[in-house]
Amino acid sequence: xxxxxxxxxxxxxxxxxxxxxxxxxxxxxxxxxxxxxxxxxxxxxxxxxxxxxxxxxxxxxxxxxxxxxxxxxxxxxxxxxxxxxxxxxxxxxxxxxxxxxxxxxxxxxxxxxxxxxxxxxxxxxxxxxxxxxxxxxxxxxxxxxxxxxxxxxxxxxxxxxxxxxxxxxxxxxxxxxxxxxxxxxxxxxxxxxxxxxxxxxxxxxxxxxxxxxxxxxxxxxxxxxxxxxxxxxxxxxxxxxxxxxxxxxxxxxxxxxxxxxxxxxxxxxxxxxxxxxxxxxxxxxxxxxxxxxxxxxxxxxxxxxxxxxxxxxxxxxxxxxxxxxxxxxxxxxxxxxxxxxxxxxxxxxxxxxxxxxxxxxxxxxxxxxxxxxxxxxxxxxxxxxxxxxxxxxxx
Numbered sequence: 001x002x003x004x005x006x007x008x009x010x011x012x013x014x015x016x017x018x019x020x021x022x023x024x025x026x027x028x029x030x031x032x033x034x035x036x037x038x039x040x041x042x043x044x045x046x047x048x049x050x051x052x053x054x055x056x057x058x059x060x061x062x063x064x065x066x067x068x069x070x071x072x073x074x075x076x077x078x079x080x081x082x083x084x085x086x087x088x089x090x091x092x093x094x095x096x097x098x099x100x101x102x103x104x105x106x107x108x109x110x111x112x113x114x115x116x117x118x119x120x121x122x123x124x125x126x127x128x129x130x131x132x133x134x135x136x137x138x139x140x141x142x143x144x145x146x147x148x149x150x151x152x153x154x155x156x157x158x159x160x161x162x163x164x165x166x167x168x169x170x171x172x173x174x175x176x177x178x179x180x181x182x183x184x185x186x187x188x189x190x191x192x193x194x195x196x197x198x199x200x201x202x203x204x205x206x207x208x209x210x211x212x213x214x215x216x217x218x219x220x221x222x223x224x225x226x227x228x229x230x231x232x233x234x235x236x237x238x239x240x241x242x243x244x245x246x247x248x249x250x251x252x253x254x255x256x257x258x259x260x261x262x263x264x265x266x267x268x269x270x271x272x273x274x275x276x277x278x279x280x281x282x283x284x285x286x287x288x289x290x291x292x293x294x295x296x297x298x299x300x301x302x303x304x305x306x307x308x309x310x311x312x313x314x315x316x317x318x319x320x321x322x323x324x325x326x327x328x329x330x331x332x333x334x335x336x337x338x339x340x341x342x343x344x345x346x347x348x349x350x351x352x353x354x355x356x357x358x359x360x361x362x363x364x365x366x367x368x369x370x371x372x373x374x375x376x377x378x379x380x381x382x383x384x385x386x387x388x389x390x391x392x393x394x395x
Contacts, residue, residue: 038068079176080297107387
């Protein structure tokens, strides 16, 4: 009786090749810290002038006025990660599957985004009417929200609903996601540096062009117009490309001694808290975002590649765990802040500086964590599972 050769022996079919994974374990913790900075920036609301004048309120309030830069960090991180994934896909398959990329972004962003839009335009007005709250007339234009142009709505029309206002950064991300894979797919590897340099030059040119506008208008343009903001993503993309193409940059970062890493962080913190002084330097306002983006890129490089870091974010497991929920935390945290203020106000627990600084913030953060956890696990997760069908590179 002959024995079947191994090549012809019956058995289960070979497993399908697994998609390679690009994973940077320290990014989740960084995401949470960036969200927490934004959370604190939006916190500390009080209508009581005596509380607002208290040193116990003023010190933490002033320290957290730089928290809006958490959004800057998100932009640089998005540029880095999306570009690295696109380059990995291009190397693996020889092309970028544009349609699959768009489907992944739609399934990740749209479900929760449109829930927040619905809350802002439908639920909030109903609640105001139900409880007899008559505030200012809503100025937001819905079509900006359905076309992901909220940053331009905020620039030209504004909004009286905080949950709607904060969607501007999600819109900028979506505009980036619309264009960036097309540019990366169409650019030959040898010309990739020109792509990043060109976008950075476009962004800087826009900011210098408006440098001498009315200061109030200039500040709004710098903070909301896509051409002003796109440089953050481009710098993140440039760093990703430099890390991807060879190991010269990553090797240099890996060898940084602790004193150099510490000096980099000290310089970055000094830069952040010294912005008010630097803005009086001729020409600096146009360079501000680029300089900050360079520091945030340093943070990404140090966390991802340095061997002598003081601490890696992946070691802080609680922060890393909640870092996977940052999209929901960002979109929903204003609801938590409003709910916490109303709850503690009705209980009479935020009538002191300590009640505002600790009470409101602690309750709001716990509510934000709970809401985002429920949203992720019971609403967003099915979309994310479907999203994985369109992934060539897991992350």
